[in-house]
Amino acid sequence: MSSPKSSAISANVIAKGLAFGESPRWHDGRLWLCNWGTGEVVAVDEDGSSEIMLTVPAVLPYSIDWLPDGRLLVVSGWEGLLLRQEADGTLVTHADLRELSKSPWNEIVVDGRGNIYVNGGGPAPASGEHFGPGTIVLITPDGAARQVAEDIAFANGMVVTPDNKMLIVAESHARRLTAFDIAADGSLSNRRVWADLGNDYPDGIALDAEGCVWYADVPNRHCVRVREGGQKLDRIETDRGCFACMLGGADGRTLFIAAAEWRGFEHMVSDARTGQVLSAAVAAPGAGWPSYASGTR
Template sequence: MQKSAAKEVNVVMNGLAFGESPRWHDDRLWFCNWGTGQIVAVDAEGNSQVMLTVPATLPYSIDWLPDGRLVVVSGRDGLVLRQEPDGTLATHADLRGLSTSPWNEIVVDGRGNIYVNGGGPAPAPGQHFGPGTIVLIAPDGSVRQVADKIAFANGMAVTPDNKTLIVAESHANRLTAFDIAADGSLANRRRWADLGNGFPDGICLDAEGAVWYADVPNRHCVRVREGGAMLDSVDADRGCFACMLGGADGKTLFIVAAEWRGFEHMISDARTGQVLSIEASAPGAGWP
């Protein structure tokens, strides 16, 4: 496996709590600053702006509808919120009837299907997470569960042809793929890549069909091909929570990273979060 040590890792932004759910949108990297309720946009030079503050501290995640409106998963509230043109937030979907456990990540595909993961049964005593689910919010507003028994559901991505959804199963050390049917349902669940001792968190796709995944305990991001071949990696000095390809040519890998001190210390005054960037070999593709 190639290491990107020869390439320079740049620090784009410092002083964050926990960066999560990074998205390249309107020529800037948008991300959720967990612990503060802020949604932040930053350009490649580090010029940042708080775009919105939401009534959540963690978990929450973001994406955009085909018409350009921002949607936010307010994980502990079980709501998907939609930002209206006047800046106010309205309820786009209510997931509380599906689970009392927090919801996590979101991806909107090219047809307007919204996939949200997390939720699921309550965790066993002494555990932070139970088996996760994936729900579909269809363009007509209907909501239904389309997958279950996900081992700590984390990042998700949809291929450019809208035919495959890939999800990170952090506690199973794998990326799992589903075929997407015409109505948005998921089928043909299969192992896309076995990651060995890797713990995938946020993910993104590139134009060569490879996936970059962030890994908190191993403090790196890894590029992997379907079947599990490791192609490249980027090391950091702290946990990597998620990654996103963007930049002018789509070939900048942005990484949100922070020191990991355990779930019980996720909300604290520590501000070890960073946005990092490094040149990648292929531009981003698909969704998000």
């Protein structure tokens, strides 16, 4: 018996002219995202107006989230540093990750207890490869950093469930979402396939209040909502690659999608400005971490 087909949802373009939007977060009533290739962190209103919030000393990859006290964190991928923005706007080193990796870091999520998870990194890539097997590191509130998972097949988006007991990570090259149990000390265990995605390549992900995950997919040019076990429920088709997604808006029921034309790794830094932000109304609000409910942990 074949599985039911996912239902289609339409999206509207609300912002244009970005390079590559990544690591979108709903914060203080706006969508914040990293504009890869420019070093900018940009905030976009629902009407599409935008503002450059800061420029970071990284071109790509870099990603953002917030500490429970409201200070912004920025992962500077190639530099191997987790940066923190102070009240006066300056960026200082929150954690030095260089000893834990020979490859660039990618995504970040801060859970409801203030534990920080950063993925990517890992061993140096093999000859001809862009990335080696990825890892996940934990930075605890006292500043200690340690590796808590390894052999991630191109680590991308991460979410933590509202009870702070499960982390889900997109393994893009394995075409799956993988789950870990989170222990009281932040360690990860009981690794398992949360959803096998068939021919899809998950990039950024977002968790909703029904326990489903939205994932962005670059080569297949869509965002898909999937249930644990792999049933695909809803989809949004686009005319360019979907790099990341985030639930936000006043009630958390708007899915924002960062999309751009993909021309290969060698052309990621260029003058092309094909990046867009799209929005779509969805039924279930966001949940867990990253959270659309800014300031509540």
